[in-house]
Amino acid sequence: MTQTTPLALAPATADALGRWLDLESATRDRSLHTINAYRADLLAFLSFMGGHEGHAATPKSLAKLRQGDMRAFAASERARGLGARSLARRQSAVRSFLRWLSDREGYDLSAALSTRSPKYSRSLPRPLSPEQAQDALDMVATGHQVPWVAARDAAVMTLLWGCGLRISEALGLDGRDWPFRDNLTITGKGGKQRRVPMLPVTRDAVAEYLRQCPWRLAPDQPLFRGMRGGRLSPDQVSGALRRARASLGLPETATPHALRHSFATHLLSAGGDLRTIQELLGHASLSTTQVYTGVDDAHLMAVYRAAHPRG
Structure with missing residues (x-):
């Protein structure tokens, strides 16, 4: 049976979904972004099942799921x-919820849980060369008609390239984080903290922005501000780099996140240790750092053998 209008979520299902999301947030240190994505994934699935079966999905009806439904x-x-890729992530969230539900209620959902996700090719990041990154920063530093805004954008991007920060980490800094010392403590995904070295050029770029900024620096206020004084948004930073890359003829992959990739790749090219780069980036897995830096399996195994006590 097909239904075009989504059915309302059954109270028992809504309660189960809420409990699972709370558990994921509390015990697995999921970020708010991840929790919201999981919620959207499950709502899409439960809405489909409501239309597929002709009635709102309940825990009891989900107990009857088979491979054909999935x-x-x-x-x-x-x-x-x-x-x-998006479908694989969505199915992964659904399976996690169903696995939790089967354990909680004693259901046998092995048939539904055995459904495989589609294969996809993971796209590799494309870092900028050191020359491209420097050209982009120089262009951004003069690319806005309001001087303090140009200085602000250049300071943010210098943090991304010079310290390997995520854009959310850079824009999440407050006045209390200034002045920067030799190291900066960053709270990353899952609330995990790490320390990253602070280059003088990065500190100088932020100091120049603050010298020009018309807003008073306060401990409980954003370090990087928008035109109206609120916290700077990622879209504004992306827009500045988009204008710079258009002027320089850089590829569309030249995004703020590419500067973080560039940080890792340039460190590795200069002789940096992969494990150290992993710590600087705040990656939980060395394989993630491998993807960031484009390291081949031979290099990864060499690092493993050097680090393993029985290597």
Whole structure:
């Protein structure tokens, strides 16, 4: 049975979903962004199942799920234009919820849980060369008609390239974080803290922005401010780099996040140790750092053998 209007979520299902999301947030240190993505994934699945079965999905009806139901959901999502990577993430969230529900209620959902996610090619990041990164920073530093805004954008991007920060980490800094010392303590994903070295050129770029900024620096206020004094948004930083890359003829992959990739790649090219770069980036897995830096498996195994006590 097909239904075009989504059915309301059954109270028992809504309660179960809320409990699972709370558990993911509390015990697995999921970020708010991840929790919101999980919620959207499960709501899409439960809405589909409501239309598929002709009634709102309940924990008892979910206990009867089979591979055919999961395949029908995947086919529906693909027909809506969802890509393989997004579909794989969505199915992973659904399986995690169903696994938790089966353990909690004593259901046998092994058939539904055995459904495989689609394969997809993980796109590798494309860092900028040192010359491209420097040209982009120079262009940004003069690319806005308001001088303090240009200095601000250049300071943010210098943090991304010079310290390997995520853009959310840079824009999450407050007045109390200034002045920067030789090291900066960053709170990253899952509330995990790490210390990153502070280069003099990065500290100088932020100092120049603060010298020109019309807003008073306060401990409980954002370090990087928008035109109206609020916290600077990632879109504004992306826009500045987008204008710079258009002027320089850089590829569309030249984004603020590419500067973080560049930080890792340039450190490795200069002889940096992969494990140290992992710590500076705040990656939980060395394989993630491998992807960031484009390290091949041979290099990764060499690092492993050097670090392993029985290598």
